[in-house]
Amino acid sequence: MQDILIIGGGINGVGIARDAVGRGLNVTLVEKGDLASQTSSWSTKLIHGGIRYLENYEFRLVRESLKEREVIKSIAPHISKPIRFVMPHVSHLRPVWLIRMGLLLYDWLGGFITLPKSKYVNLQNDYSDNPLKENFQKGYEYSDLSIDDARLVLLNAQDALNRGAEIILNKSVTNAIRHDDYWEVELSDKKIIKTKTIINASGPFVLNILKDICKVQTNKSLRLVQGSHLIVKKLYEGEQAYILQQEDRRIVFMIPYQNEFTLIGTTDKEVDSYLNPTITSEEQSYLLNAVNSFLKNQISESDIVWTYAGIRPLLDDFNQSASKVTRDYEFDLDVNGAPILSIFGGKLTTYRKLAEHALEKLSAVISIKNTTWTDKEKLPGAGTFTSEEFNNLLPINMMQRFSQSYGNQISKLYSYFISSGNGGAKITEDLYEFEIAYLVKEEMASSAEDILFRRTKLGINFPKDKINSLNDVLKKYL
Numbered sequence: 442m443q444d445i446l447i448i449g450g451g452i453n454g455v456g457i458a459r460d461a462v463g464r465g466l467n468v469t470l471v472e473k474g475d476l477a478s479q480t481s482s483w484s485t486k487l488i489h490g491g492i493r494y495l496e497n498y499e500f501r502l503v504r505e506s507l508k509e510r511e512v513i514k515s516i517a518p519h520i521s522k523p524i525r526f527v528m529p530h531v532s533h534l535r536p537v538w539l540i541r542m543g544l545l546l547y548d549w550l551g552g553f554i555t556l557p558k559s560k561y562v563n564l565q566n567d568y569s570d571n572p573l574k575e576n577f578q579k580g581y582e583y584s585d586l587s588i589d590d591a592r593l594v595l596l597n598a599q600d601a602l603n604r605g606a607e608i609i610l611n612k613s614v615t616n617a618i619r620h621d622d623y624w625e626v627e628l629s630d631k632k633i634i635k636t637k638t639i640i641n642a643s644g645p646f647v648l649n650i651l652k653d654i655c656k657v658q659t660n661k662s663l664r665l666v667q668g669s670h671l672i673v674k675k676l677y678e679g680e681q682a683y684i685l686q687q688e689d690r691r692i693v694f695m696i697p698y699q700n701e702f703t704l705i706g707t708t709d710k711e712v713d714s715y716l717n718p719t720i721t722s723e724e725q726s727y728l729l730n731a732v733n734s735f736l737k738n739q740i741s742e743s744d745i746v747w748t749y750a751g752i753r754p755l756l757d758d759f760n761q762s763a764s765k766v767t768r769d770y771e772f773d774l775d776v777n778g779a780p781i782l783s784i785f786g787g788k789l790t791t792y793r794k795l796a797e798h799a800l801e802k803l804s805a806v807i808s809i810k811n812t813t814w815t816d817k818e819k820l821p822g823a824g825t826f827t828s829e830e831f832n833n834l835l836p837i838n839m840m841q842r843f844s845q846s847y848g849n850q851i852s853k854l855y856s857y858f859i860s861s862g863n864g865g866a867k868i869t870e871d872l873y874e875f876e877i878a879y880l881v882k883e884e885m886a887s888s889a890e891d892i893l894f895r896r897t898k899l900g901i902n903f904p905k906d907k908i909n910s911l912n913d914v915l916k917k918y919l
């Protein structure tokens with residue numbers, strides 16, 4: 442009998458699995474697709490306090506997020522990167538005093554921070570390559586953290602697995618029968634798992650799991666708000682990102698992405714369905730217009746290399762504007778029989794704290810050690826390393842990608858390089874057989890999509906005619 446069965450392998454599910462198994466509980470996590478195959482890999486990829494939430498007086502959320510930014514920087518340094526955001530001043534949207542007060546709060550609300558504080562900047566002189574129109578003269582800079590969202594999920598799952606959790610991928614929970622003190626949970630392959638409690642961490646699917654599968658009622662409701670992104674060829678040199686204030690009072694980010702690209706996002710579009718989110722033509726035009734009103738060199742549809750969209754599973758706080766609905770989280774614990782804890786809302790940034798709060802909540806009904814630990818123990822691959830093994834064997838771009846993805850696991854990757862006979866088959870300039878073998882054997886990948894869009898982001902400009910070769914190699918290791 443398991444102590445906890447977690448439904449959902451997004452950031453919240455894996456965060457809870459890691460924390461719970463580390464406290465000695467028997468944990469199974471079931472994910473119907475790949476890890477991070479839904480919302481958790483479709484984000485803006487920021488670990489941020491959320492400067493704009495200050496306008497909605499969400500001080501608790503911003504404080505917790507800023508503290509978590511420091512924690513994640515320390516436990517996952519290889520997949521995260523401090524980044525400076527530049528906010529051009531637009532006087533008719535927000536006055537100087539308001540921006541200054543907001544940035545001051547942002548610098549201090551999280552307590553001790555290691556990231557550089559905010560400052561005033563001259564947009565035309567302070568950057569070697571300034572992409573903005575000449576009428577934008579002054580602005581402000583502040584810090585946040587960018588993250589590889591899908592790998593953050595993977596590393597939490599990997600750590601949970603290493604500590605003894607069972608992780609079941611590509612199987613969905615199809616039914617759950619409730620008894621007084623345990624659940625019988627049925628998976629799509631008809632396997633039955635008995636568990637004392639269920640944690641419903643299925644993000645946008647939370648109500649479907651709760652009502653249709655577990656037959657439990659709740660008075661909480663969800664707002665499904667789609668957010669879409671564009672990836673375009675790099676718009677400027679330099680590591681700074683931009684936060685661009687829009688006439689509708691929303692903000693749109695422009696962030697350097699993967700050396701070659703700029704990431705533009707996001708939107709807030711209320712939707713009815715959580716299945717197969719796709720960017721609409723209105724969202725695409727909105728994002729192009731949003732950046733074009735600031736850019737010297739205008740961009741158009743033909744500059745778009747890739748797009749993606751995701752659904753935010755937001756806790757309904759009955760705010761009229763989709764962009765203002767709270768990004769905070771709440772729990773619903775039902776104890777009319779064996780317990781089930783459901784998660785409403787949340788962000789990548791707050792996943793670790795959400796996991797602690799979820800276990801604290803569940804400790805009212807099952808015995809759970811109250812020792813928190815996930816802020817101190819680093820995620821797999823963190824910690825000092827050299828990539829000496831590969832020495833000059835691989836191109837510098839590839840080595841850079843490896844260190845930002847695998848950190849000190851590079852030495853394990855190297856053992857695959859050797860055992861495949863100095864790398865094995867070449868799929869493209871950036872992808873060889875040894876990495877595919879590593880991702881299947883060490884990182885639970887089982888399809889080309891897992892490899893191209895979540896374990897790596899090589900899929901953005903991966904040649905279509907190479908998919909068959911990738912699949913042929915993949916088959917050898919499954």
Ligand SMILES: Cc1cc2nc3c(=O)[nH]c(=O)nc-3n(C[C@H](O)[C@H](O)[C@H](O)COP(=O)(O)OP(=O)(O)OC[C@H]3O[C@@H](n4cnc5c(N)ncnc54)[C@H](O)[C@@H]3O)c2cc1C
Nearest residue numbers: 449451452453473479480481484485487614644668789790
């Ligand atoms: C456009 C956008 C931008 C964002 N940007 C940021 C950002 O920059 N920073 C930030 O902190 N947050 C950001 N967020 C928020 C963040 O991405 C989400 O809050 C978070 O990923 C939600 O994670 P989750 O685990 O709750 O849900 P999910 O990642 O959706 O995971 C739920 C999982 O449950 C699985 N599941 C569903 N039904 C079943 C079943 N029957 N059996 C088994 N498994 C099942 C699904 O397959 C899914 O993988 C953004 C969100 C969006 C949409």
